[in-house]
Amino acid sequence: MTNPHFHLPRTLEEVDAAWLTAALGQRFPGVEVRTVTFGTAVRATGTKLRMLLEYNDAGHRHRLPATMWFKGGYEAHSDHVRTSHARESLFYAEIEPLGLVNAPKCYFASVDDDSGFGVQLIEDLLVRNASFGDARKPVSVAAATEALNQLARLHAHRWNAPDLHRLGEVGGSLATDGIVLRIMRDGAWEKSMTAPVAAALPQAFHTYAAAEAGMERLWALDRASQHLCMVHGDAHPGNLFFEHDGTPGFLDWQRFMQSDWAHDVSYFLIGSMDAEECAAHERDLVAHYLKALSAQGVAAPSWDEAWLSYRRHAMYGLVWNVVPPTMQPAEVCEMEALRFNAAVKRLDTHDALFGAA
Structure with a gap:
């Protein structure tokens, strides 16, 4: 799991190129997100935003994808289901990399230990033609x-x-x-x-x-x-x-x-x-x-x-x-x-x- 003290965006407005650079940099050193364009938004149990990202050379060397999904709890009911976002971050941070199941890849997952607030950056499966x-x-x-x-x-x-x-x-x-x-x-x-x-x-x-x-x-x-x-x-x-x-x-x-x-x-x-x-x-x-x-x-x-x-x-x-x-x-x-x-x-x-x- 990423450093629990790493700042997680508490509003969707905070999800910008600077935050994405810092988040992806936890696992992919040297990456810089130069621009981010938001596409489809899915508002359900959690909030999902599809993003088009432009990187520096380090981002391309890490083979980071041009699109991915940002996921977190930004709905009116999200305070009542914090554990669900924390559990999902736990899965993506610790279990998904083991390859036990076919699941979307994850590029960042973290939970704030004090509040239970969790977010993830997840593979866009449309790129797999899934x-x-x-x-x-x-x-x-x-x-x-x-x-x-x-x-x-x-x-x-x-x-x-x-x-x-x-x-x-x-x-x-x-x-x-x-x-x-x-x-x-x-x-x-x-x-x-x-x-x-x-x-x-x-x-x-x-x-x-x-x-x-x-x-x-x-x-x-x-x-x-x-x-x-x-x-x-x-x-x-x-x-x-x-x-x-x-x-x-x-x-x-x-x-x-x-x-x-x-x-x-x-x-x-x-x-x-x-x-x-x-x-x-x-x-x-x-x-x-x-x-x-x-x-x-x-x-x-x-x-x-x-x-x-x-x-x-x-x-x-x-x-x-x-x-x-x-x-x-x-x-x-x-x-x-x-x-x-x-x-x-x-x-x-x-x-x-x-x-x-």
Whole structure:
């Protein structure tokens, strides 16, 4: 991680050629950004600005790219999600350079230790001619297999490591900040149960009280897990990208956290694949993941343990029933809700959570 005392811009107006020169100079000595031109701006959980940069000769010797993205928390809600930006900076500063997963390159990442404010300078994947994931374009079995290989390498790197506490509490802000349950309350869950996609969900989860109990039970089981590791935390299709040859990669590491391995595997497979294809191949894919994990030197869970955890973690994806269209397109929310509702039924997630030892 870059010097925690390095000044981070607190307003977007401070992101200028002089600051970019100082930031890039932390890793690339002698570089000078002579001009910066701002292009596309994306305002969501965080703030992303696409930049066109002109360098001195040292910048070209370091082979710095002509475009990159500046990312930080400059939205009205950013003070409430500081941990997400800090975790993303931690990933890009310490984990991305290891090459465990296909992820955007990072040229600068830092967090202010006092405030938790974090920013990154990240590769522009359009230069790679990458395409971006979308729930409306399900991933193939081959792509899912390669993604699982990457997740196995990531998970194995700090499997049950004593320093996982650096990533905060198990389950991250998804559990500790009440974000998930908050968007389910105030009648939102009951209203979602009147939608056509809810017909695929077992009646056992049709009340808010039952859904809340399922989420709380899942997080309690994760806190007691004997198979904790670093997880992406939000591996849905919108956080995937694909090389021109179809190789997948993972974007948006704001939910980087410690949890049970199945949080990533279940959320990724169920949420990214066509429901029927997932149902037909998920057992083989989970078995492949376990084999890939063992190949990294990890004492992988037994099949029975693993399958039970996979079934349990389908629970988390039920949040798609209440994700507002201001966060994701309505068609995407409906498609994801249908996938997870159907998975919870076929996997008997309720029994996995409450009926199994």
